[in-house]
Amino acid sequence: MSSAAVIRARFPRATGNFNRYTGAVSRGLDETGRMAWFSVAMIGQIAHALRRYPLETLRQIAQTGLGAGAMALVGGAVGIGGFVVLSGASLIAVQGFASLGNIGVDAFTGFFAAIINVRIGAPVIGGVLLASIIGAGHTAEIGAMRISEEIDALEVMGINSISYLASTRLIAGLVAIVPLYAGLVVVAFVSPQLTTTWVYGQSHGTYEHYFRTFLRPEDVGWSFVESVIIVVVVMVTHCYYGYNASGGPVGVGEAVGRSMRFSLISVQVVVLLGTLAIYGVNPNFALTI
Secondary structure, three states, X not given: OOHHHHHHHHOXXXXXXXXXXXXXXXXXXXXXXXXXXXXXXXXXXXXXXXXXXXXHHHHHHHHHHHOOOHHHHOOHHHHHHHHHHHHHHHHHHHHHHHHHHHOOOHHHHHHHHHHHHHHHHHHHHHHHHHHHHHHHHHHHHHHXXXXXXXXXXXXXXXXXXXXXXXXXXXXXXXXXXXXXXXXXXXXXXXXXXXXXXHHOOOOHHHXXXXXHHHOOHHHHHHHHHHHHHHHHHHHHHHHHHHHOOOOHHHHHHHHHHHHXXXXXXXXXXXXXXXXXHHHOOOOOOOOOO
């Protein structure tokens, strides 16, 4: 009997833990490689999806923007996103006015709204909404098709399953994010202004002065760029986990959970890296009283 066999027999639990942790590295690398291959295939077949499956692409665009069934009654992602951004932006105004008022500079509440909402708040809230409302549904839908062998049936019929199921959803996300994110940004601008001027009684001129002084068109543009990157990351993640789901309904539920965890972390990482890359050296404002 070899020394390794003796150790395994003598310390089975320790050996099992060692094998599990060391194997996690190789499993992680394998998972990363498969996700990278799926991402390349999904993005690379966008033109194929537009050419071969235009009706499915249009259906996904409508479902992504307005929802289906009960979601359509509240406006889908548009309605829910508007309510979430409304509350989040109002909270920024409340905290900003109260905190700045403690040091006698509550007039800078417009500065808070112009900087935080555009650079951090709107991208993060938009990414979380995209992952929770749209992405999770895609994972469950594609995962259900996988365990019921519908994806295998598509392949048998000669339909490119990645192009039909994943690339069309990516196109829908990229198309829907433009008006959706524009609406979220508008709500993020209007909500703190109404809260500050109507609830706290600050003059409209004071708020408008500092808001327009510190709001840069370049910041809005970079915010849209971040939102597009977030859409790609979120859509690829959720379609990948749904496409590779296994283990029946339980496996689909686990795939939704794993995709949500990965997406939520990815959104924060994208916003963090984007903020550091754009504003890390020069924040592009000079705060003076």
